[in-house]
Amino acid sequence: MRVGVLTGGGDCPGLNAVIRGIVRKGVQEYGYEFTGFRDGWRGPLDDDTLRLDIPAVRGILPRGGTILGSSRTNPLKSEDGVRRIRETLAAHGVDALIVIGGEDTLGVAAQLSDTHGIPCVGVPKTIDNDLSATDYTFGFDTAVGIATEAIDRLHTTAESHMRVLVCEVMGRHAGWIALHSGLAGGANVILIPEQRFDVDQVCAWVTSRFKASYAPIVVVAEGAMPKDGDLVLKDGTLDSFGHVRLSGVGEWLAKEIERRTGKEARTTVLGHVQRGGTPSAFDRWLATRFGLHAIEAVRDGDYGTMVALRGTDIVRVPISEATAQLKTVRPELYDEAGVFFG
Ligand code: F6P
Numbered sequence: 001m002r003v004g005v006l007t008g009g010g011d012c013p014g015l016n017a018v019i020r021g022i023v024r025k026g027v028q029e030y031g032y033e034f035t036g037f038r039d040g041w042r043g044p045l046d047d048d049t050l051r052l053d054i055p056a057v058r059g060i061l062p063r064g065g066t067i068l069g070s071s072r073t074n075p076l077k078s079e080d081g082v083r084r085i086r087e088t089l090a091a092h093g094v095d096a097l098i099v100i101g102g103e104d105t106l107g108v109a110a111q112l113s114d115t116h117g118i119p120c121v122g123v124p125k126t127i128d129n130d131l132s133a134t135d136y137t138f139g140f141d142t143a144v145g146i147a148t149e150a151i152d153r154l155h156t157t158a159e160s161h162m163r164v165l166v167c168e169v170m171g172r173h174a175g176w177i178a179l180h181s182g183l184a185g186g187a188n189v190i191l192i193p194e195q196r197f198d199v200d201q202v203c204a205w206v207t208s209r210f211k212a213s214y215a216p217i218v219v220v221a222e223g224a225m226p227k228d229g230d231l232v233l234k235d236g237t238l239d240s241f242g243h244v245r246l247s248g249v250g251e252w253l254a255k256e257i258e259r260r261t262g263k264e265a266r267t268t269v270l271g272h273v274q275r276g277g278t279p280s281a282f283d284r285w286l287a288t289r290f291g292l293h294a295i296e297a298v299r300d301g302d303y304g305t306m307v308a309l310r311g312t313d314i315v316r317v318p319i320s321e322a323t324a325q326l327k328t329v330r331p332e333l334y335d336e337a338g339v340f341f342g
Contacts, residue, residue: 001030001031001032001033001095001096001298002032002033002034002035002092002093002094002095003022003026003032003033003034003035003094003095003096003097003098003295003298004034004035004036004037004044004089004092004094004096004097004098005019005022005023005034005035005036005037005052005068005097005098005100006036006037006040006041006043006044006068006097006098006099006100006101007019007040007066007068007069007070007100007101007125008040008041008070008071008072008073008099008100008101008102008104008105008108009040009070009072009101009102009103009104009105009125009126010070010072010102010126010127010275011064011065011066011070011275011276012125012126012127012137012138012139012142012143012275013064013127013138013139013142013143013275013276013277013278013279013280013283014125014138014139014142014279014283014284014286014287015065015066015068015070015100015125015139015287016057016060016061016063016064016065016066016067017060017061017138017279017283017284017287017288017291018100018123018125018138018287018288018290018291018294019036019052019057019060019066019067019068019100019291020057020060020061020288020291021287021288021289021290021291021292021294021295022034022098022291022292022294022295023052023053023054023056023057024054024057024291025291025292025295025296026295026298027053027054028054030295030299032295032298033053034052034053035049035050035052035092035094036049036050036051036052036056036067036068037049037050037068037088038050038068038069039068039069039070039071039073040069040070040071040072040073040101040105041071041073041074041075041081041085041105041108042071042073043068043069043088044075044084044085044088044089044097045073045075045078045081045084045085045088046084047084047087047088047091049092050067050068052068061284061288062278062279062284063278064275064276064277064278064279065276072104074104074108075108076108076111082112082116082118085112085118086116086118089118095119096119096120096121096298096303097109097112097118097119097120097121098120098121098122098123098294098295098298099120099121099122099123100122100123100125101122101123101124101125102124102125102126102128102131102137103126103130103131103322103323103326106122106124106131106306106319106322106323107323109122109319110122110304110318110319110320110323113303113304113319114304114319114320119301119303120303120304120319121294121297121298121302121303121305121306121307122294122305122306122307122319122322123290123291123294123306123307124137124290124306124307124308124322125137125138125139125287126139126140127139127140127142127143127170127177127274127275128140128170128171128172128173128174128176128177129174129176129177129327130171130173130174130176130326130327130328131322131323131326131327132321132322132323132324132325132326132327133306133308133317133321133322134306134308134309134310134317134322135308135309135310135311136286136309138279138282138283138286138287138290139275139279139283140176140177140180140283141279141280141282141283141286142274142277142278142279142280142283143169143170143177143181143274143275144177144180144181144184145280146270146273146274146277147167147169147177147181147185147219147270147274148180148181148184148185150167150181150185150268150270151167151181151182151184151185151186151187151217151219152185154167154217154268155185155186155215155217158215158216158217159214159215161215161264162210162215162263162264163215163263163264163265163266164206164215164216164217164218164254164257164258164261164263164264164265164266165215165216165217165218165265165266165267165268166218166219166220166250166253166254166257166265166266166267166268167187167217167218167219167220167250167267167268167270168220168221168222168248168249168250168251168267168268168269168270169181169219169220169221169222169270169274170221170222170270170271170274170275171192171193171221171222171223172193172222172223173193173223173326173328174192174193174194174221174223174326174327174328174329175190175191175192175193175194175221175223175224175328175329175334176329177221177274178190178191178192178219178220178221178224179192179329179333179334179337181219182219182337183337183340185217185219186217186340187217187218187219187340188205188206188209188214188216188217188218188340188341188342189202189205189206189216189217189218189219189220189341189342190218190219190220190334190337190341191218191219191220191221191224191253192221192224192329192334193221193223193224193225193328194328194329194331194334195331195334196224196225196226196227197224197225197226197227198226198227199226199227199253199256199257199260200260202218202253202257203256203257203260203261204342205341205342206218206257206261206263207261207263208342209342210263218253218257220249220250220253222249222250223249224246224249225246225249226246226253248269250267250268250269251267251269253267254266254267286309289314290307290309290314293307293314293316294307297316302316304318304319304320305317305318305319306318306319306321306322308322
């Protein structure tokens with residue numbers, strides 16, 4: 001048995017831990033051989049491969065990024081994509097493919113498996129934690145830890161200058177990182193894409209915080225949008241995924257807060273710092289277990305499935321279940337945090 005492995009979409013801490021888990025168990029317990037494909041779906045499309053064996057995965061557990069490289073290439077967008085993938089797999093004698101990715105990468109795996117009969121097993125990844133069918137994706141815990149540390153640090157500098165500090169975190173469609181890091185870091189306002197925010201309300205919270213002699217911290221997800229439709233139309237841009245977004249919402253909000261409250265405000269955009277570097281212990285644990293269970297699914301010929309975390313158990317679900325709909329923050333979870341606003 002020869003198994004292909006690829007990592008697609010935005011990278012995330014823990015990808016190497018998954019690859020190591022797959023290869024270690026596959027070689028040691030089942031005697032399988034592996035072919036690594038470079039840069040997500042681009043690898044099988046362009047027949048770009050990489051040696052993947054025990055020496056190749058030695059020492060990679062704590063390393064961020066992915067030894068296989070990643071891209072957002074979508075093979076279903078080119079007419080002969082499926083044919084080229086089939087030819088590459090046949091040329092290398094690859095019997096099954098383990099696809100480690102988020103919504104887009106796994107969406108392709110679901111179609112290749114369900115419609116074209118190409119045997120795929122999925123592993124969910126994203127720092128955004130917005131994939132359905134799994135309680136958590138690896139990478140999320142690391143990102144929340146990084147954002148929480150940043151918020152802790154922002155508190156002390158905000159207090160010293162009695163300024164508003166706005167911290168923009170990742171999350172295009174879902175506010176999981178903002179909500180978790182905002183709660184963990186004691187933010188005074190948390191803004192998420194799932195609920196449009198009222199700038200006047202944000203300013204009222206900020207002002208009440210100053211009245212209590214504290215400097216406010218506002219955590220805003222990059223995909224959060226103000227209620228005011230006109231502003232969005234004027235400043236909204238299309239991001240690299242084709243979604244309308246208020247570009248630089250953190251910067252924009254800090255300016256609005258200054259203008260409306262007269263208080264000094266600054267913005268910190270955490271950006272890709274949240275995605276880079278070594279994974280947390282939780283993410284190493286989760287990613288390793290996903291890898292071990294993914295190769296088991298291959299052994300069982302359980303194609304079209306994805307490994308998922310339910311409680312502390314790893315289960316298998318149809319890949320399409322994870323990609324059909326994004327997992328967003330439920331209103332009651334967000335409301336729960338509201339007690340700390342202002
Ligand atoms: O991986 C998800 C994510 O981190 C989003 O939160 C973010 O908007 C996006 O990727 C940015 O990705 P890139 O800069 O690689 O296009």
